[in-house]
Amino acid sequence: MGYLLEPGVEIHLASIRPNGAPLFQLTNGAAYVYNKDTQVFEEVCSLRFARFSSLWTRTRASTTAQRNIVAHLETTLNALRPDIAEAAQSVVASKPQWFNDATELGHLEMRIQACATLHSPNEYKTFMTAYARKIAEEGYKNKAEQVIKDLYGPVT
Numbered sequence: 001m002g003y004l005l006e007p008g009v010e011i012h013l014a015s016i017r018p019n020g021a022p023l024f025q026l027t028n029g030a031a032y033v034y035n036k037d038t039q040v041f042e043e044v045c046s047l048r049f050a051r052f053s054s055l056w057t058r059t060r061a062s063t064t065a066q067r068n069i070v071a072h073l074e075t076t077l078n079a080l081r082p083d084i085a086e087a088a089q090s091v092v093a094s095k096p097q098w099f100n101d102a103t104e105l106g107h108l109e110m111r112i113q114a115c116a117t118l119h120s121p122n123e124y125k126t127f128m129t130a131y132a133r134k135i136a137e138e139g140y141k142n143k144a145e146q147v148i149k150d151l152y153g154p155v156t
Contacts, residue, residue, distance in 0.1 A: 010026065018119060021117060025077075031044050050084045052095065069114075069118050
């Protein structure tokens with residue numbers, strides 16, 4: 001079992017979301033929210049996606065945290081870890097296309113889950129639309145059917 005705080009890592013930001021979910025962003029840039037339904041901390045901002053996802057929010061400009069919390073966490077990570085943000089562009093370009101596609105899908109899935117847990121409906125709609133577009137481009141019929149089932153229930 002891992003711990004959120006490793007040696008040399010401290011809490012950078014701690015807040016309670018309007019839906020009551022506690023949110024922590026660490027000095028290494030990663031962010032976690034406590035999901036009361038599953039009773040675990042879920043990662044909502046990942047160093048892995050900062051390094052490898054071409055969809056990562058690359059700016060350092062602050063965004064409105066209440067309205068766009070996921071983008072705010074990503075831009076905060078960029079400020080906390082400029083080494084990752086600056087090196088990421090060349091890393092993404094050097095990976096094979098299948099790796100980039102899988103990383104983008106994983107990043108969008110994390111963003112969608114984060115929006116649901118952090119109660120960010122505007123971002124949820126934006127990321128869900130991007131996810132649907134990506135799975136359509138790639139021809140992932142099974143993923144598309146799963147999205148439909150998750151949103152609307154089983155199709156009969």
